Amino acid sequence: MQNNRxxxxxxxxxxxxxIVLANQVATATNPSSAEPTFAEPRIKFAVxxxxxxxxxxxxEAVIRGGGQxxxxxxxxxxxxxAFAKRYPNAKQASSEADILNDKSxxxxxxxxxxxxxxxxxxxxxxxxxxxxxxxxxxxxxxQLAEVRKVQKExxxxxxxxxxxxxxxxxxxxxxxxxxxxxxxxxxxxxxxxPHRISLSTRPAWFFNKEQFGGILCDIAxxxxxxxLFFTGSTKAEIVTSQVGNVNHPQYPNFEDFGDVMVxxxxxxGYVRVDWFSPDGLKTWGDGRLTILGxxxxxxxxxxxxxxxKEGGNHLFLVNNKETVHIDCNDVELPFxxxxxxxxxxxxxxxxxxxxxxxxxxxxIKAQKYAKQLSI
Numbered sequence: 001m002q003n004n005r006x007x008x009x010x011x012x013x014x015x016x017x018x019i020v021l022a023n024q025v026a027t028a029t030n031p032s033s034a035e036p037t038f039a040e041p042r043i044k045f046a047v048x049x050x051x052x053x054x055x056x057x058x059x060e061a062v063i064r065g066g067g068q069x070x071x072x073x074x075x076x077x078x079x080x081x082a083f084a085k086r087y088p089n090a091k092q093a094s095s096e097a098d099i100l101n102d103k104s105x106x107x108x109x110x111x112x113x114x115x116x117x118x119x120x121x122x123x124x125x126x127x128x129x130x131x132x133x134x135x136x137x138x139x140x141x142x143q144l145a146e147v148r149k150v151q152k153e154x155x156x157x158x159x160x161x162x163x164x165x166x167x168x169x170x171x172x173x174x175x176x177x178x179x180x181x182x183x184x185x186x187x188x189x190x191x192x193x194p195h196r197i198s199l200s201t202r203p204a205w206f207f208n209k210e211q212f213g214g215i216l217c218d219i220a221x222x223x224x225x226x227x228l229f230f231t232g233s234t235k236a237e238i239v240t241s242q243v244g245n246v247n248h249p250q251y252p253n254f255e256d257f258g259d260v261m262v263x264x265x266x267x268x269g270y271v272r273v274d275w276f277s278p279d280g281l282k283t284w285g286d287g288r289l290t291i292l293g294x295x296x297x298x299x300x301x302x303x304x305x306x307x308x309k310e311g312g313n314h315l316f317l318v319n320n321k322e323t324v325h326i327d328c329n330d331v332e333l334p335f336x337x338x339x340x341x342x343x344x345x346x347x348x349x350x351x352x353x354x355x356x357x358x359x360x361x362x363x364i365k366a367q368k369y370a371k372q373l374s375i
Contacts, residue, residue, distance in 0.1 A: 046102070048074070050110075050112075054111045054134040059109060069090045072087070073095065107131070108132070109131075114136050115211050119143070121133055130156050132159040135221045141365070157343065159351060162221065172333060178293070182293075183296035183297055183317070186232070189267070191271050194286055195273075195275050215258040217366075220367075224262065227362075228264065228362075236263060241369065244257050248275075256276065257373065259271060313328040
């Protein structure tokens with residue numbers, strides 16, 4: 001009987017479903033592996049700039065990680081009012097300087113206008129605090145060079161919340177499966193980032209390329225992050241890229257389509273991003289990621305499984321043993337906790353600094369050297 005049980009465990013835990021089962025067993029027997037809670041705040045943090053709604057996801061991630069939101073500031077009265085209503089226990093600062101000069105604050109978050117984020121991050125690091133930006137966190141090579149320089153000098157954290165990986169439970173689960181060897185060695189990633197444009201909700205800066213950075217610098221930064229993470233590449237280059245404004249002539253400084261081929265030292269990647277998600281879709285975009293390995297592949301349907309299973313966080317895995325669907329809705333999102341760990345311990349567990357900078361470099365170069373598409 002004991003031998004049969006050992007055989008069952010060996011055979012089961014060797015499959016993708018078995019890896020999921022093993023994680024569930026670990027959670028049941030080790031409560032610390034479940035979503036953590038903190039009796040006392042681990043750090044104090046603040047917000048400067050909230051021009052994109054992503055700031056709310058950024059704040060919630062750090063709160064989950066044990067951070068206490070203590071202050072916020074923005075130049076726009078309407079954005080301040082909405083934020084204050086959401087977080088009434090935080091103090092509305094009278095200026096950016098009030099936050100930067102407050103030595104009790106450890107971390108500053110921002111979703112300011114995209115091309116203003118890196119200069120802000122530099123000021124934050126020079127004030128002795130760590131920084132976490134919405135994507136894109138850097139929009140030009142000149143900004144990147146200065147951010148690298150100041151980060152090296154100050155030894156502060158410059159982080160970017162690539163939410164399509166860090167805030168998507170199926171993508172987090174895919175990382176666990178790939179690490180466990182479920183599909184062998186990763187060869188290629190294919191990242192699709194379609195978005196609904198919702199024209200009436202967009203501010204003027206959204207259509208100004210100088211301010212938003214361009215479609216590859218902006219949206220595709222998610223896909224470059226995932227490419228580097230899943231292939232394990234630490235060096236990479238853009239093979240070819242193209243961008244275009246194919247359907248919004250009323251906004252001549254806007255781009256609504258772009259795609260890229262990228263090559264790393266441990267894999268290759270393809271990226272396609274666009275602003276063409278139709279209104280009939282039940283979510284803002286049918287984001288997908290395919291991870292090809294030597295012994296199988298994973299497809300992630302991040303937000304929706306069209307005409308299929310309800311909700312998001314769907315992971316499909318095919319390897320030499322099975323084809324399985326994994327519901328990832330109970331997976332912990334660890335980024336906020338790990339980032340707070342890094343702030344406290346001066347480590348790089350959430351994301352290495354070089355990974356953050358290389359992701360930005362790829363996105364900026366793909367944008368800068370892209371061919372113009374006219375169709």
